[in-house]
Amino acid sequence: MLWYLVPSVIMFAAGVYGFCTRKNMIALLISLELMLNSADLNFVVFNRFLFPGSMEGMVFTLFAIAIAAAETAIAIAIIINIYRAVGNTDINSVKQMKF
Amino acid sequence: MDSVANIILYFVVALCIAVFSVMTVTSRKILRAATYLLFVLIGTAVFYFQLGYQFLGAVQIAVYAGGIMVLFVFSILLTRRPDDKAPLLASHRRALGIGLSLSGLVLLLLALFFMPLVDGLSLSECLESGMSIDMATIGKAFVGTDRFQYLLPFEAISVLLLACIIGGVTVARKR
Numbered sequence: 001m002l003w004y005l006v007p008s009v010i011m012f013a014a015g016v017y018g019f020c021t022r023k024n025m026i027a028l029l030i031s032l033e034l035m036l037n038s039a040d041l042n043f044v045v046f047n048r049f050l051f052p053g054s055m056e057g058m059v060f061t062l063f064a065i066a067i068a069a070a071e072t073a074i075a076i077a078i079i080i081n082i083y084r085a086v087g088n089t090d091i092n093s094v095k096q097m098k099f
Numbered sequence: 100m101d102s103v104a105n106i107i108l109y110f111v112v113a114l115c116i117a118v119f120s121v122m123t124v125t126s127r128k129i130l131r132a133a134t135y136l137l138f139v140l141i142g143t144a145v146f147y148f149q150l151g152y153q154f155l156g157a158v159q160i161a162v163y164a165g166g167i168m169v170l171f172v173f174s175i176l177l178t179r180r181p182d183d184k185a186p187l188l189a190s191h192r193r194a195l196g197i198g199l200s201l202s203g204l205v206l207l208l209l210a211l212f213f214m215p216l217v218d219g220l221s222l223s224e225c226l227e228s229g230m231s232i233d234m235a236t237i238g239k240a241f242v243g244t245d246r247f248q249y250l251l252p253f254e255a256i257s258v259l260l261l262a263c264i265i266g267g268v269t270v271a272r273k274r
Contacts, residue, residue: 003109004146005211007116011139013204018124020196021188026175027129030136033167034120037143048150052225055232058152059240059249065162066256070263072167076174077271083178 004045011038025079025089029072036068105222108149116142127185133171140164151226154237 011034018031040061047057083089116139123135140163147156244250 002211002214003113004150006208007113007142007146009204009207009211010117011120012207013200014120014124016203017196017200020199021192022124022185024129024179024185026171026178027124027132027185030129030132030171031124033136033163034123034139037140037163041143041146044147044150044152044155048152048222049225052228054247055236055240056247058155058232061155062158063252063256065158067259069162069167070259072170073263073267074270076170077267080174080177080271089178 004049005042008038008041008045011035011041023090023092025082025091026076028091029075029079033068033072036064040064102223105149108145112142112145112149115139116146128183129179129185130172130175133168133175136171137164137168140168150222152232154232154234 015031015034015038018034019028022028022031043057043061043064047055051057079089082094086093119135119138119142123132123139126132126135140159144156144159144164147153147159240248241253242248242250
């Protein structure tokens with residue numbers, strides 16, 4: 001069980017590094033996906049090894065994947081809209097909103 | 100995990116996930132970062148298959164590796180030239196990121212290796228003692244209203260996806 005959690009920890013640390021250092025919004029979103037994916041893997045591993053008689057971790061991971069898909073679609077729509085208004089997708093160039 | 104094939108598969112996939120997730124956040128070309136993220140997601144799907152959750156692995160490949168990656172690639176190609184490189188990082192930002200992620204990594208690994216929950220159950224024992232998760236079980240769990248059945252969250256997710264479609268069209272349309 002331990003050994004399935006080690007890649008998940010590495011994934012999460014890489015996501016934190018990317019989230020702190022990147023400036024492009026799409027790269028930030030990619031780092032966010034890494035962290036979400038590591039949390040999903042943790043749910044499934046704990047379900048399989050600690051509670052093998054039930055499937056709650058799997059169901060929760062299914063819901064998390066669906067919500068992550070919705071969130072990514074909305075975020076990319078917002079990013080494309082910002083690109084149309086500002087001209088690039090750096091987080092430093094978005095310092096003021098329209099209103 | 101006791102059979103040799105399982106151990107070899109685990110090590111290959113774990114190495115893949117570790118290397119590609121680090122390359123995702125260190126690569127300076129963003130289209131390459133998206134490709135490495137695709138490899139990480141497929142490796143996670145292989146883990147799901149190995150742990151006995153076939154439906155979850157299929158959903159991971161279809162939704163993440165299929166849908167979200169296409170969204171990422173299209174938005175990258177719409178917003179920047181594919182051969183653009185990200186500028187080099189300022190040293191204090193890099194130090195902040197490395198410090199945060201390394202301290203988090205060390206803390207999580209310490210917590211992992213001193214975790215009191217670890218029992219010696221191997222994967223094949225868990226797979227044999229656990230319930231078999233076939234499509235009938237999953238379908239009944241999603242449309243029932245008893246204990247451990249999830250009709251209300253299922254409907255909430257469907258409303259959320261509808262709102263997501265409308266919101267995406269409203270936000271991204273041309274004025």
